[in-house]
Amino acid sequence: MTKKLKVAVIGAGGIFQWAHSAPLKNHEELEVVAIVDIDLAKAQAAAEQHGIPQAFSDYRDVIKMEEIDIIDICTPNLFHSEIAVAALEAGKHVFCEKPDAVNPDEAIKMQQAAATSGKVLMVMRNNRFRPASKFIKEWINGGNLGEAYAGRCGWTRRRGIPGKGGWFTTKELSGGGPLIDLGVHFIDLAIWFMGNPKPISVTGATYTKFADADDIAGSEHSKFGEKSEGEGIFDVEDLAIGFIRFDNGASLQIEFSWASNIEQEENFVELRGTKAGFRFSNGKLGIFGESNGTVTDLVPHVGEDTGGHGENLYHFVDVVQGRVNPIFTIDQGVDMIKILSAIYESARTGSEVKL
The missing domain is CATH 3.40.50.720 (NAD(P)-binding Rossmann-like Domain)
Known part of the structure; x- marks a missing residue:
């Protein structure tokens, strides 16, 4: 039993x-x-x-x-x-x-x-367990992407600062703003799709432009986290952009924001391979390539998007019980935090940071 x-x-x-x-x-x-x-x-x-x-x-x-x-x-x-x-x-x-x-x-x-x-x-790496993510990973493992040499990923919100003035916007407690809050999700997903190459350098820039904007506190995403009843602290970025190089020559552009004057919110991973490419955006997946001399767009129907949180927890239980090997390893987590930390350092110094 x-x-x-x-x-x-x-x-x-x-x-x-x-x-x-x-x-x-x-x-x-x-x-x-x-x-x-x-x-x-x-x-x-x-x-x-x-x-x-x-x-x-x-x-x-x-x-x-x-x-x-x-x-x-x-x-x-x-x-x-x-x-x-x-x-x-x-x-x-x-x-x-x-x-x-x-x-x-x-x-x-x-x-x-x-x-x-x-x-x-x-x-937690819940995005690896979303139905579209699992489909993409199996599709890549089948050799359909070819060499993944370049990509982009991001989560850009038009408005959505969580718990303004509370721990989310206090660097001592959070470690940073949307880069560490949202970036960990889609940078991880992109690198996982790329086969977990080792990061070797980053360049980044961060901006804090909405700390005093009163209307942000009423947006949908601000319901996450508890905002300060007083003025609170806001010493993190609300926008981060950057560029990551890997040991196999591949590269990844990144952009994450809690607030930006853009058309609409989007979370996405886009990879370009030598055989095909794909874009996973706001839960929708498209695959782009060619067949018989004609460019083609494929739209897989992968089922309802569950978010993956429960599936990630249940995978953890399976690992603890000895039924499966872990899909996420701690060295991947260490690399992730090294990337995020280096992007903040690059933003501070205005220079590329070697890893």
Whole structure:
């Protein structure tokens, strides 16, 4: 009989409620037995809402509980590495929300703790599990793309600053703005489609132009995160653009914004290969190539877009239970944080940064 895994959730905020609560509750091999939030009242409310028997205000209280098998981290970015390392050292498997950490040193600490403990550490990469993404990956693996030599990816919002004045816009807690918040999703997806080449250099620029724009706080995406009741802090970018070079000669252009005066919001990955190319934009997939001397456009029908969060969590469970090998490895996460950190450094110095 497959072992029932007991889970403690750290962080009772929006990402737990929106992306983690239902998958955790609906998996027959999982039992959520504790939830933690620095605001005990919030933890208690979430516990009552989701039928979780215990609520705490300090994550250390649950990490030392012998019956806990898995720690699920849903906190602000700054605390991801601290909690993950402590949980791994206590012999727990760890699933963590993105981004992996706020800087490469912290990501490496997580990598080392996982290697020493022998436990599974996985960071959310939900976009790899969307139906279109899985189709594209299999299509690429079948040799249909050819050599992936150039690409573009981004998530550009017309308006959508999350939790303005709160932890999302406070660099100490978040590590940055849309680059680290949104960029981790689609840079990861593009590099995964490209076969995980090693990044060797980046160039980037960041801009903060909407910190004082009052109308941003009323937009749809601002509902994510808790905005400050006072003026709060806004010391991160609202737009980041950049360029990544890889060890195989390939390159990737990137653009991420919480607010820009553009026609409409878009999230996308576009790759150009020697046999064909594709564009995955706002959940729609198109493949562009030629056949019998004629250029062709193909539109695969891949099924309803689920977002991939639950599928990612369930993949983690399969890895913990020994049924499959992980689709995401920690060295890929370390490379991601190195890329993001280097883009911020390039923006600060105005120069290319070697990795």
